[in-house]
Amino acid sequence: MTAELFQRDRVWQPPAYTPNYKSSVNRSPNLAPLSLEMTQSELTAPRFGHDVIDPIDCDLIRNYAKTGDPIGERIIVHGRVLDENGRPVPHTLVEVWQANAGGRYRHKNDTYFAPIDPNFGGCGRVLSDAEGRYMFRTIKPGAYPFRNWINSWRPAHIHISVFGPAFAQRLITQMYFEGDPLIPKCAIINAIPDQRAIDGLVAALDLNETIPLDTIAYKFDIVLRGQRSTFFENRPEGN
Incomplete structure (x- = not known):
């Protein structure tokens, strides 16, 4: 199928060197x-099998629970994986990972004072359907401090990883929540020069x-490439 070609917008992506985001220095x-040209192995392997995805993998409220439900605001995150022309991208592996409601990750290097939730693992995965739709059920993550300046905080966010047919074909982004007052104050977000990006x-709240009386929803579409693609942090040169 042929389609019009969108030229890359050079001001859409942030510069690699952004002094206010100290880690970028x-x-x-x-x-x-x-x-460098990609090799055949990078384009074709290793591949993932569709049959290894369990239906409970997309339910972060249940997929790690041991003694009950995790603590926090119950939310649904849903949307579509699209190409630059708005066409759905079906059967795409979408993975997420996040902090718990207190802002702490289940990771040995996370030393934030917030407690670890024994019933929340903070990660999940799902395949987009034939229309590119995906959905997760989870707990809204909390904000947490990070060592940028003396009082720097990350807004509540969920990390999203999108895979092509092979694991080497991977894009990574972060999703934030409508109305969060920390978004305009975050040095990482402010490294992006275009407000539209x-x-x-x-x-968006949906x-x-x-x-x-159960679960609030947010809608987040992922655009894989083109002039108005979702910003992917591991491909700042363009998607």
Whole structure:
């Protein structure tokens, strides 16, 4: 199928060197990047099997619970995986990981004072359907401090990883929540120069998909490439 080609918007992605985001000072390259062709193995393998996805994998409220439900605000995150022309991208592996309601990850290097929730693992995965739709049920993550400046905090967010047919074909982004007052104060988010790109990382409250008296919903579409693609942090040169 042929379609029009969208030129890359050079101001859409943030510069690698952004001094207000302190980690970028050491991580940004000092020399121009080199372009290397992908090998056949990178394009085709290793592959994942659709049969290894369990239906409970997309339910972060239940997939790690030991003695009861995790603590926090119950939410649904749903949307579609789309290409630059708005066409659905079916059968795409979407993975998520996040902090718990107190803002702490289940990771040995996370030393934030918030407690670990014994019933929340903080990760899940799902395959988009034939129309590119995906859905997770989870607990809304909490904000947490990070060592940028003396009083720097990350807004509530969920990490999202999108895979192509092979594990080497991977894009990573973060999803934020509509109305969070920490979004305009975050040095990482402010490294993105275009407000429209920032807006594309913010999930909209979706009362139509909310389950009354149970679970509130947010809608977040993932656009894989093109002039208005979702910002992917591991592909800042363009998608």
